[in-house]
Amino acid sequence: MLRELKILRSHGIQYVKNLRTQPVSELFRGRPVIAGNLSPDEINEIAGLCPVYAIDKEAGSMDLGKCVFCKECAFRQPDKIRFTNDYRIASNTREDLLIKPGVEVPVRIDENKVRKEIKKFFKGALKLRQISAGGDNSNEMELAATGNVNFDAGRYGIEFVASPRHADGIVITGPITKNMAVPLQLCYDAVPAPKIIILAGTDAISGGLFAGSPAIDRSFLDKYPVDLWVPGNPVHPLTFINGVLDMIGRKTNRMKS
Amino acid sequence: MNPLYPGIKNDSSPTDLAAIPVVEYNVFSDRVSDLLKDGSKHCIAYYGVETSGHLKFYCCIADDSDNCIAVLSHQQKGNHPVLKSLTPGCPQLHIFEREIHENFGVEFEGHPWLKPVRYPQDRYDKSKNIDNYPFYEIGSEELHEVGVGPIHAGVIEPGHFRFICNGEKVLHLEIQLGYQHRGIEKLWIERKDSLQRCLLSECIAGDTSIGHALAHAQLVESLAGFEVSEALQIERCIALEMERMAVHIGDTAALCGDIAYQLGQVVCETLRTTIINTTQLWCGNRFGKGLVRPGGSNYPLSNAVADEMLRVLADSGGRFDEINDRIYSLPSVLARFEDIGKISEKQALSIGAVGMAARTCGIARDIRKTHPFQFYKYFPIQPVMCETGDVFARSMLRNLEVRESVKIVRGLIEIWRQKDKDTKKPVYDYTLKPDCFALSMVEGWRGEICHAALTDTAGNIEHYKIKDPSMHNWLALALAVRNQEISDFPVCNKSFNLSYCGNDL
Secondary structure, three states, X not given: OHHHHHHHHHHOOOOOOOOOOOOOOOOOOOOEEEOOOOOHHHHXXXXXXXXXXXXXXXXXXXXXXXXXXXXXXXXXXXXXEEEOOOXXXXXXXXXXXXXXXXXXOXXXXXXXXXXXXXXXXXXXXXXXXXEEXXXXXXXXXXXXXXXXXXXXXXXXXXEEXXXXXXXXXXXXXXXXXXXXXXXXXXXXXXXXXXXXXXXXXXXXXXXHHHOOOOOEOOOHHHHOOOOEEEOOOOOOHHHHHHHHHHHHOOOOOOOOO | OOOOOOEEXXXXXXXXXXXXXXXXXXXXXXXXXXXXXXXXXXXXXXXXXXXXXXXXEEXXXXXXXXXXXXXXXXXXXXXXXXXXOOOOOOHXXXXXXXXXXXXXXXXXXXXXXXXXXOOOOOOOOOOOOHHHOOOOOOOOOOXXXXXXXXXXXXXXXXXXXXXXXXXXXXXXXXXXXXOOOOOHHHHHHHOOOHHHHHHXXXXXXXXXXXXXXXXXXXXXXXHHOOOOOHHHHHHHHHXXXXXXXXXHHHHHHHHHHHOOOHHHHHHHHHHHHHHHXXXXXXXXXXXXXXXXXXXXXXXOOOHHHHHHHHHHHHHHHHHHHHHHHHHOOOHHHHHHHOOOOOOOHHHHHHXXXXXXXXXXXXXXXXXXXXOOOHHHHOOOOOOOOOOOOOHHHHHHHHHHHHHHHHHHHXXXXXXXXXXXXXXXXXXXXXXXXXXXXXXXXXXXXXXXXXXEEEEOOOOOEEEEEEEOOHHHHHHHHHHHOOOOEHHHHHHHHHHHOOOHHHHHO
16 A cells, blocks of 8 residues: 555656646647748649648648648748647538638637537537547547546546447547448447537548548448547547537536546 | 578668569478478568469568578469468468458468458458458357457457357457458559658558558668668667557556556556657657658757657656556456466467567567667667566566666667767658569567568559568467456457557558
């Protein structure tokens, strides 16, 4: 017992006190900012360079739902593009993931577009079933980390549960492989209504690097509305937790006693 | 060097295709059987390549005693050839023959079970699919089956486990994978853009981003004839050791979690966080994505990051030692680790186990030592070994390897400080040596990663083969749980922590 106490003491307090404002390393690749004065040639250059075609050849805007955060565009045009370490980049509308040149606004949840039942039923507690459908295990590990002692999303009642029967919704990672299309549908059907769908990571949002691969089947997403898009490669635990808190309408940062 | 086939070295120049003799299948079989007859060599890759109506096969066998890799080849006309299986004599080839059968419809006569490997989208027989895979049935009224997956209770990747049990005891575990198949090898050829290939390499198994990205970068550098500075080689080794430490500590947390030892779990969770946050400090990504690129680096190590790394290792390393001393002194932990999920040295050798699964059975397979690459060529390491082949060995190995990696990183940083620093940026525009075969191996935290490429006469990559260590080791898990309580399966599975996507590609 004394040894346990000694171990606890050498670890001290490890949990992140404020999940809204916790600083991350300066180099963390979060929300990009694009200068307004990109020339057509420069746009062409970075659009041609982008491995996932996330940059619009005409407008020079960048789609965070496609971006794999390799930062090669910023290395090529360091004066015009930079990746800030703002990790709050989740949104409930696909359009808001579009970063436009010369416009520096945070990516946020549009409260008016959140389905009413989400706030009504899930504000106090949200239980989620995670489905990896071709995820490379980095997103899965980051989602698991949201519940660890550091991030402790459980303090807000946000948890991953073992059975879809216990869940209020699903979180999909990966581009959705053909071989996972049937299990994904079965799992979604097993979640009682009302239920939500969250796409975590660039692969899930757009297919990412695997968009167009004959081994993936994204038809599931044509059938149901998506409630939250969480970009990242992989998603940072803070991106996920903040996105979910905003979606369910939890403003307070007060710890549960 | 053997005159019958070229013996190549890891991380060296590519081999001319003309220098790899294509022999008759019976000659090939004799040579392979001869090479694999003792435990000092194992097959690291054996695969088929389809070219204009022909099927050409490459088989690479690594000799751990002299750093050499033998490359053998045979060729078959038309599709659907029938060949005599080598698996009965060399069980470690079972997975490779299964893969060839699945991809090209080659029949291997005498193979015990040409079970599907991953149901790739371009498989030979499209009439079968993963959703109606017929699991092995024993047809007994006294035994029962337990199906687990493809979606698991935890936040992990999908795969199906089918147990045949007698009461609580597992008689047989069948593992069916393929749910994660994204068609990476095919995309590799279709996407000619070299940056896309770098990013794909990081996604083969995202928990081994650095390991696979390094295997790819090494291969490109070999084919393009790039020299990288010693400083950069050291930085890559440091990154690889950071990845190893982070995963090993995370696995220790998960193993403690599986046996409900909460203190061990939470302490190791936070320690893993400190390591991956240091990687994030270095390159902006907790998994090291973006850190390793061919020809140079976007994130050269700075003195400030190196200092912080040493500080974190001193602090977290000390705390990791403290919790491990406690973990391995608790009878309730030892009772759940010792003699659970055991595989013997003989089994491990016969299935061609690599990495941790081999080293925990007393087999000294560690590519850093046996086929050194990057700066490990000049910084010899001694593989950490355990003998008992059980969950205890696999968790203890992680504990010891973390301690060893701390020492390696300290040693490497010391040497790095004296080296001239490289300011070269990554190179994405390069020409590769035409008509060549090249191979690259890296000891990732799971074990041996192997990438192999063929170039055509124009210097384009014509074929790219990826092998994650999990390919070899999944069978080890199936063997480990035989005659165990089914309730011990989670801790056995975690103790191997194999990759689903690395297998499924």
